[in-house]
Amino acid sequence: MPLCYEEIVSHGSLGDPAEGLRRLVLRGSAAATARPGQFLHVRVSDRLEPLLRRPLSIAAIDRAREEVTVLYRVRGRGTEALAQRQPGERLDVLGPLGNGFSLPEKGELWLVAGGIGIFPLYALAQAGLARGLEVRLFWGGESRGFLESAGLGQWSDLRIPLHLSTMDGSLGDKGAVTVPLGGYLKLNQTGPAKESQAARRGRSAEEARAAGSRRSAPGVEATEAEAAGVEALEAEVAGVESAGGKRSAGGCPAGQPPRDLSWAVCGPRGMMQAVAELGVARGFRVEVSLEERMACGVGACLGCCVTVRDERGRRSKRKVCQDGPVFPGREVVWDVTE
Amino acid sequence: MPLCYEEIVSHGSLGDPAEGLRRLVLRGSAAATARPGQFLHVRVSDRLEPLLRRPLSIAAIDRAREEVTVLYRVRGRGTEALAQRQPGERLDVLGPLGNGFSLPEKGELWLVAGGIGIFPLYALAQAGLARGLEVRLFWGGESRGFLESAGLGQWSDLRIPLHLSTMDGSLGDKGAVTVPLGGYLKLNQTGPAKESQAARRGRSAEEARAAGSRRSAPGVEATEAEAAGVEALEAEVAGVESAGGKRSAGGCPAGQPPRDLSWAVCGPRGMMQAVAELGVARGFRVEVSLEERMACGVGACLGCCVTVRDERGRRSKRKVCQDGPVFPGREVVWDVTE
Amino acid sequence: MLPNEKKEAKGAGVELEVCLGGLTLKNPVIAASGTYGFGREYEQYCPVETWGGIAVKGITPEPRAGNPAPRLTETPAGVLNAVGLENPGLEEFLKSYLPRLRNLPTAVIVNISGFSVEDYALLARSLGREAGIAALEVNISCPNVRHGGLQFGTDARSAQEVVAAVRRETDLPVIAKLSPNVTDIRELARAVERGGADIISLINTLLGMSIDVEQRRPVLGNLFGGLSGPAIRPVAVRMVWEVYQAVALPIIGMGGITGWQDAVEFLLAGASAVSIGSGNFVNPRVPLQVLEGLEGYCRRQGFSSVQELTGLAQTELARRTHKGFARG
Amino acid sequence: MLPNEKKEAKGAGVELEVCLGGLTLKNPVIAASGTYGFGREYEQYCPVETWGGIAVKGITPEPRAGNPAPRLTETPAGVLNAVGLENPGLEEFLKSYLPRLRNLPTAVIVNISGFSVEDYALLARSLGREAGIAALEVNISCPNVRHGGLQFGTDARSAQEVVAAVRRETDLPVIAKLSPNVTDIRELARAVERGGADIISLINTLLGMSIDVEQRRPVLGNLFGGLSGPAIRPVAVRMVWEVYQAVALPIIGMGGITGWQDAVEFLLAGASAVSIGSGNFVNPRVPLQVLEGLEGYCRRQGFSSVQELTGLAQTELARRTHKGFARG
Ligand SMILES: Cc1cc2nc3c(=O)[nH]c(=O)nc-3n(C[C@H](O)[C@H](O)[C@H](O)COP(=O)(O)OP(=O)(O)OC[C@H]3O[C@@H](n4cnc5c(N)ncnc54)[C@H](O)[C@@H]3O)c2cc1C
Ligand SMILES: Cc1cc2nc3c(=O)[nH]c(=O)nc-3n(C[C@H](O)[C@H](O)[C@H](O)COP(=O)(O)OP(=O)(O)OC[C@H]3O[C@@H](n4cnc5c(N)ncnc54)[C@H](O)[C@@H]3O)c2cc1C
Ligand SMILES: Cc1cc2nc3c(=O)[nH]c(=O)nc-3n(C[C@H](O)[C@H](O)[C@H](O)COP(=O)(O)O)c2cc1C
């Protein structure tokens, strides 16, 4: 039954309250069928303002306990109202809705997240690991404080390789997630020969770190670039990677990205576009999770439509709520005026 | 400072939760200046629906603890939203607003309430008793359950005479508060001679009880009419009266209502009109507490205006929020189309 | 939980069937065009047979891709949308949608939009031949397309012309859907009555806009959008009241219904049926609650049929005050 | 906490002063007529000097008792009022109110209403002679009186006539306040511009109604009322946008402002100042918050004066899209 009153099992701050992130655990029927990348359409209160439901991704699924977790940032009136709901209350929820990410049968799965775009990826990581896929995370956020609040600890516990960046450089590379992602990709394509040159050109610490970890056991030697101030990163992130144990040291087949590679991307639109273009150009299977304002959530109002193009470039409209929110990266038309 | 964020000290059901009555205790600056009959203009939530503040009377004032009590019935969207506010939260409140009841210097004060019109009268009773006035309550409600939920116990603790009625006859007279009030008045005017006749005409139990209590120590002997099924009333109410101890047994000068008599009336409009007409005709000083929908609460929008007439019958408008909510009964023009 | 089940359970039923000229509906609750897709999207949340009727998304002669995103945003107690009449077009509608619509256990109302009188005539001619359509709703009021649409809806003469063109082409009941973006809604109502409409539905959305202050640009891709939802209900009820006075046609009232009280408000003001649009977004069970509440209301107030409610606030007022139908 | 104090505290200030033709205000935030009495009612909650200006309750030549109760009711995110222009009348206003108004530490705008062109002329002639009035606001749009009022506001010719009559009688800046209950607000704006208005203010309330379903009668004593508050903001912003395109006059925008973001929305759409009406009912501190927010916004976005915001969403859009000022 996809229209349900889920019981609020727990509800509180996620990490540092100043970051305004919240964790909401719901018990009810949604857990039974939920898939990573799907969302719940949540009525935040019984008042008429805010009026519309809010789409919130399913961040974790626990079928045994019949629980799903939703992580969100308090941003505007809807999430403010939601934040006031108390454990024990019942939440009016439609869903799980949408298609969700496709989980590859085999191969490697790279998760690429910008900011709170990380939230829907956790359930996918869990599912991927359960299926025995090689899972790797690229994640960029505002600051170290943000990443830590938004669940870095839990991600570390998954023991997969983490490639981080922050806009203020307080953890990982400085910049968007495209910095570690681009760096890692380039290294894998160009091979070790060009590495020192790249380092000399001042490429990112993460890139350097990735290179470093490929060369030897990670976290042992730092390149010049790394010495600049990424000790913390080394200690934390590379430590995670080496501890991950799922992969041989170095984390990646030398000289080439893995052949059977899928990307799941979620984050701000600009970031997703940049990432999708990177991946699509290289022929990877890229999936992005789009965001649009939604009214109905079920395909009835056409309020959430975006333009897609098929292989022959023909444009048509798709509903983010029903045909998405996950779309093949190559189909998305990023120009919003279309 | 009349615009304040009062802290919610306690907030919960008043009496049987099924009656939908709530008790809200606020700590802050309102208590310092509050007078009986004034109200607070409460912002029930920070959402835009319900949009407007709700006027709620001050039911009790505790200056020492800097607390005021507000009693209300959950009725529509505003009070529903208010009911969700939790102790410890701060409530955005304007007030105390309005004029309040005038507290006579001396003499007797009859409080006449219909339903939840009782709420603002408690603070007045307290103030009246503190001033050494003779205070007497006439109160009609839906049922015994309602009266008990709405604070009968607390009123009993005041040890003043209580004249009760219920629409279903489950406590006191059957009917509106005009039944015990009218009966008591008539007895006081007509004197004992006509009493048995009135009883024979099937006058109300309360009337009879009042007569009885005037004749002798109350609760001792029942007239025929009383025998019909008001034992519970006798036991409770007359018991209260006899225990009140403030007045000589019998409660009222025989044959005439007290000369220096003030009435404070609050309840549904029709009830107030009936009561006011009773009292004004007899030349008592009658004050009624009017209700109108309010927007600003401070006299700026003219949304709450009612028609009054002066001694010469000339009509003009008054603002319930600023010139009221308490008006002399003789000034009120009850016909709403004026 | 369906009203029918309830009726049986409680014995003496309230008659929910309503007749609007040639259109008979098993109950007076209709899904508003554009908010309920092609009838099935919500079926997991609210059984299709709940509805007295479903008005499907507006159809144009040619397929339309609609407006760029964002197409909607929320406003206080309202929804601002600029979908821009995205629809598959007449041909595809007939081929792929209508066959499935015919099987719906409710009256199917096809909402039509055009950019010229000929467009409307073409749609009426073509759809008028098809089985399984209960009525045509002529949308002369969509504010989200740059040309046409709103113009017809705000000019009495064009409105009449469009409705007359549709009227000539079909024997189906013709519902004229009015725009609230006018100085005098009664004038428009009279015009479509002259044009031969059987029923009037109102209101479509109020023209509005919202600006993103951080980006310093309109929120909607189309700049302007149509405002719907509870925010507009007082305007809608007023217009139903006015139109009830102005013309003799039955009225389908809508605008911000999210509960049975709202539906009763429209009926008492003069509507014979109501539509629920944005209310479905808030809660897909609104139609169920409206039907249940309507039945309970009629029972409590002693009405044996919902039809008795139509315009009652007006007739009772006239009786009480002798003010007659004077404009307030 | 006053904006001035804040400005000093923070050093480099944002210029809040705005010039609207002949009317200079120390800041762009005005109390909307009819919601702020005669300026002092709220002074315990919000210092009078906070305001750039205060528009007092609409004055008519003769005293008016207004409409019977109930005069207001709440609707979703809105207020429906039918006060009916209760006011002391011109004579009493001059005698008992104006002297106190002159002492207010803010610009006093007198809102005038009439039932004939002569009424308006009389008011303008008489008030135009008085000191201490910053501007006259011509209310041609009050929907709560049975005759007059709304008619002037919905007919371009009468609107022009009324404004011209006022113009002839006074040298004070003339603000024409427009009704939103029209098909094309631009037409009305052009009419009052022709009539000689210096400034346009909009919007007045939308005509609406609410029905008490249990009593089966309209809630308001007057049946119809004017809808204000956040519910109407999208309509108001759209109309400011349209009027900004249609005429060259400065605009005072209003309708549903309850926070600084809302005020910025109006400025970006084309307003040079804003009015706050119903927002005061919700929270008397709204003007303080709006001023503080406005200043912060300008600082963050790099504007040294609020005047730079006027119409910016339009000019930036035109620059970005080359769509110019095409209607959406
Ligand atoms: C499929 C899907 C899944 C989502 N999952 C999550 C999640 O797991 N965690 C989470 O924190 N958020 C998630 N979001 C986003 C979330 O729904 C919005 O942040 C939320 O609706 C904002 O609501 P609000 O009421 O707090 O803000 P509002 O008051 O509605 O808006 C605040 C600001 O955000 C803008 N805004 C609001 N909604 C959107 C939108 N959908 N797209 C772009 N801008 C918008 C508004 O214009 C405004 O500027 C998801 C969105 C979609 C579509
Ligand atoms: C001076 C004053 C003091 C008050 N003191 C108290 C008090 O101590 N305790 C208490 O419980 N209530 C009190 N009230 C009434 C209280 O303000 C209303 O019951 C409350 O506003 C109803 O709000 P709501 O949001 O729950 O209902 P709403 O959803 O606003 O309305 C529910 C129903 O009540 C009607 N209604 C709402 N407000 C009024 C009104 N003011 N007059 C007549 N009908 C109305 C509506 O039309 C609707 O039918 C007082 C009112 C005034 C004017
Ligand atoms: C997203 C959306 C799309 C709409 N599309 C149409 C349409 O295609 N044709 C039409 O006549 N009305 C359309 N409408 C208007 C509704 O049918 C209805 O008249 C309006 O929304 C008011 O009702 P409501 O407040 O219950 O939503 C649309 C409304 C919305 C919200």
Ligand SMILES: Cc1cc2nc3c(=O)[nH]c(=O)nc-3n(C[C@H](O)[C@H](O)[C@H](O)COP(=O)(O)O)c2cc1C
């Ligand atoms: C109770 C009330 C009384 C009003 N009286 C007047 C008036 O006398 N003259 C006038 O021009 N506008 C009057 N208005 C309209 C307001 O000035 C304003 O245009 C409208 O309310 C929209 O703004 P808001 O949404 O901020 O309230 C009144 C509005 C309200 C709510």
Ligand code: FES
């Ligand atoms: S939100 Fe309605 S179609 Fe997607």
Ligand code: FES
């Ligand atoms: S509520 Fe505004 S004047 Fe009384």
